[in-house]
Amino acid sequence: MIDFIQNTVDGVMFGSSYALLAIGFTIVFGVMRRLNLAFGASIMLGAYMGTWLHVHYQVHVLVVAVTTVACTVLVGIYVERLCFHAVRRDAALASMVSSFVIWMQLEEAAIHLLPERTYAFPGLFAAGSYEAGPFLFRTEQTAMLLLAAVMVGALHLLLHRTRFGLALRATSENPLAAAYMGIHRTWTVLCAFVLMSLAGGVAGFAILATDQQITPFFGLWATFKGLIAMMLGGMGSLPGAILGGLLLGVVEAHALWYLGAEYRDLSAFLLLFAMLVSRPGGLLGQRILSREELAFRRV
């Protein structure tokens, strides 16, 4: 039982960063009904910039953090301009395919920056742990959970307490009605990408600072984890993204403990498959799916 609780707590901690990745996907999906498949690669390129500074100039970890997040945002804007703004509004598939192609380009750019395979990434804290009763908490993972919680809180405030957040939510619910109300669509979409990249950059830094290393597979990994977590929670739903991320983290933590490291990713895919078969809309995404269906029926 203690093992079970311990694993669950570990899973929640790691799942918090999956939740941030899923939030990134879901914000842009909500506004555009499109997937930005280059998301993971954008984070990876941003993190490679931070790592590059760390490797060549031994800068402080906070500089690495700021560089990672700032560069992820810049790359996110680049992706939006190229794959989403420049592609016609009704060509949703073209946008997704081009974001997939940009994924390759961003990975190439990152590998040109730092050509070898694995680099050390600075941690926020030295690896350590503390005990509370029978449970053991890793310091870096606790920091990750706190960082994710702060980020979610900030996003919530932004979405619910500002005019910009309201415009974003209105556009997510009904882009046409938002246009009638004079909401600037191009600007709202760009802002959604900036938010996505902010969430992704913070998640990327938190994950890498916990792992204390970065490999060229990070982009692929981040895209997969974020997409799976979003699908679990329900596309376009922010609470769903958080729930999906935590659920994914917990299931992976249990699989890691009871079945072994090689079953960790397998369990994630199994979970996604089970969810898609039993509840295609995800845990909290039912309403959005059915509204889309309604829209189709009306057409």
Added chain:
Amino acid sequence: MLEVRRLHVSYGGLRAVHGVSLEVRTGEIVCIIGPNGAGKTSILNAVSGIVAPEAGDVLFEGQPIGGLPAHAVVARGIVQVPEGRLIFGTLSVEENLRVAAHRRGPFVLRRRDRPGLRRLFPALADKLDGPAAGLSGGEAQMLALARGLEAEPRLLLLDEPSLGLSPKMAEEVFALIRRLRDQGLTMLLVEQNVRQTLALADRGYVLESGRITLQGTASDLLSDHRLVSNYLGVSAGASLDPASGR
């Protein structure tokens, strides 16, 4: 105030509006009436920037606005209350109103007193915190109107405001439009409810298959033989004629 000249609107090769010219003067209520699919909504959408005109000019206070994006048109003071209301069901009533006010004030939202809202829309004022999806059809139409007004329009485009409402609710909507006119708001109104619309409007245009077939003051149109027989039906026409009175 608004001048539309030889406007053409097409959707993927299908032409919906063929060279329509119309004018709205300050303080007027002008209506466009006509059967379903005549292109009434297309004209409004071309004015508000939701669709780009294929050809022709749209002038607002002398400035060309044809082809401007919707947000730029709203910024100039033209606001459309769309057909089917299109309220944001997942947002609260209050948030629906704030969406329209997005151009105004600071970055962080502050809840303002809404005496105007309470006066014009008493039913809404008590439901500000509830989800907009919980409103009845009539209340939703009132919210759509209130939301449009929140954007502080100088010209309000109303697309089928009485559609799908009970006769009693429709009467309330028309009464509200009358009050707005008395406050000096200029309106371009698209309606299928011909008689009530003409009773309200100053002037009207009859649109058929994307062309204006008839125009004039509302009272001229009401007594026009063709319009009466086509849209009001013979019996309706008879009851309109005081000489035939029963």
